[in-house]
Amino acid sequence: MPIWKRNLIVCWFGMFVTSIGMSQIAPVLPLYIKNLGVHNTTLIDQFSGVAFGVTYIISSVFSPIWGHAADKFGRKPMLLRASLGMAIVVFCMGFAQNVYELIGLRVLQGIITGYSTACTTLIATQTDKEHAGWALGTLSTASIAGSLLGPTIGGFIEDHFGMRNVFFITGALLLIAFVTTALFVKESFTRQDKKTLSTKEIWNTIPKKSLIIIMLVTFFVIYLALYSVEPIITVYVTQLSQNTSHVALLAGITFSASGLANIIAAPRLGKISDKIGAQKVILVALVMSGLLFIPQAFVKNPWQFMALRFLLGLATAGLVPSVNALVKKITPDSLTGRIFGFSMSAGYLGVFGGSILGGQVAAYLGIRYVFLITGALLLINAVWVYFKVYNKLRLTE
The missing domain is CATH 1.20.1250.20 (MFS general substrate transporter like domains)
Incomplete structure (x- = not known):
């Protein structure tokens, strides 16, 4: 092996x-x-x-x-x-x-x-x-x-x-x-830079700085979107359910649906990104994810909600690995850990921000607006990626 x-x-x-x-x-x-x-x-x-x-x-x-x-x-x-x-x-x-x-x-x-x-x-x-x-x-x-x-x-x-x-x-x-x-675990590691660089010096050594910034923001938005609905799924399923005796089970299945789809699709979409380019997978996945959030605001029963959550999991599965692959591609090996550290930081902030956003929007505007606002954020991010990442990398290919 x-x-x-x-x-x-x-x-x-x-x-x-x-x-x-x-x-x-x-x-x-x-x-x-x-x-x-x-x-x-x-x-x-x-x-x-x-x-x-x-x-x-x-x-x-x-x-x-x-x-x-x-x-x-x-x-x-x-x-x-x-x-x-x-x-x-x-x-x-x-x-x-x-x-x-x-x-x-x-x-x-x-x-x-x-x-x-x-x-x-x-x-x-x-x-x-x-x-x-x-x-x-x-x-x-x-x-x-x-x-x-x-x-x-x-x-x-x-x-x-x-x-x-x-x-x-x-x-x-x-x-x-x-x-x-x-x-x-076996690692072949050679430290490439012997002296400690300042943050400014590190930044100056990174090519395509604007792409790194966009990928960090995209990482934040991905996790914001994934966790914005976490606080309200059980409440939403309760509202949709006609049989309250099975709410806990239905909520559990709903939680699992997107995660299961993600696990199934992530390796396959990662392999596709190796063949056609990570930026293409990111763009399509952002658009599909944004579009799939919107109808979740209008479902009539828990089963429709579960189906859409499963489809959403298939779409979002291409995001994190493709963003990581693109970051790896445009970052020097000697700085990869630092840049991935910043991307994980953006993800953790997205988890926290998404939980706050979902709870506050649901409290002040209603649960359905959580899906509409989250979908809009993903679509805005997709437009930004199209003009600043997809087009730029397409011209350099």
């Missing part, structure tokens, strides 16, 4: 587990905070929001820092640091005695993160050009699958093994990711 394929398998498992570690707390968080001594419902909601969101905000700050470290010291050391650090921190969450300790550990989790950035950089730089899109597409399914299954796994463990065991078991899985990374 080629080294890059073995690295891909190990990184896939590691990203899957770390994504579970980031997302598994969602369904048990309010219950755990109540168990830690907070009984006021308003305070539970407030602390839950802070504890969940703070990890993504802190991660957005530290992702570029760890990306820089990956370029300086190698990607494998960053994988080991992140997986072991998260294993310890998540395990310690099971011993939290009050809500402030829990929030502090969530902050520390955000600081330590960087596994996804290092994985993406490793696969992008160690995989040959003919397979880069397919490899990045396959890798992206790990994060999607982990985020999709994390809340379900967290809820299952809490229901069958107890609340604190959610953290102990997840910590153990992260430790397994650390061991497999240490044993099986």
Whole structure:
């Protein structure tokens, strides 16, 4: 087996587990905070929001820092640091005695993160050009699958093994990711730049700076769109459902539909981007995603909603791996970690911003406007990509 394929398998498992570690707390968080001594419902909601969101905000700050470290010291050391650090921190969450300790550990989790950035950089730089899109597409399914299954796994463990065991078991899985990374990931790393460059000097060495900026904004918009509906899906399914006894099941299927489609389509669209160019896949995927959001505002029953969410998952599957492939193509290898660090930072900000946007728009304008506004943002982004990326790269081909 080629080294890059073995690295891909190990990184896939590691990203899957770390994504579970980031997302598994969602369904048990309010219950755990109540168990830690907070009984006021308003305070539970407030602390839950802070504890969940703070990890993504802190991660957005530290992702570029760890990306820089990956370029300086190698990607494998960053994988080991992140997986072991998260294993310890998540395990310690099971011993939290009050809500402030829990929030502090969530902050520390955000600081330590960087596994996804290092994985993406490793696969992008160690995989040959003919397979880069397919490899990045396959890798992206790990994060999607982990985020999709994390809340379900967290809820299952809490229901069958107890609340604190959610953290102990997840910590153990992260430790397994650390061991497999240490044993099986191989990296051929040569530091290309010996002196520390300032941010300005780094920026001056990057060709096609405007394309990098557009890709970072696109990364933000992608995650903003994907997570804008997260806070309101269950409420929307409740409104659409005539049989309220199965709302939880219907909401769960709806959550899973887009993720399942994404997992199916991402490697295939990544392979297509290798053949026809990542910019073409990005443009088509943005247009299709924007158009598929709009009819979700007008569905009449949960089954129509699920079908559209599945189709949306097929469309969005081409976005993240194609953006990563294009960023890799226009970025020097010595700066790949730093640039991917900034793209992950944009993604984390998109997760946080999308959750805020969806909740606020639903509260002030109504749930259906969440889909209309999100669709409009994706279509505006598509127009920008067409004129500033697609046309520019087409002229240089």
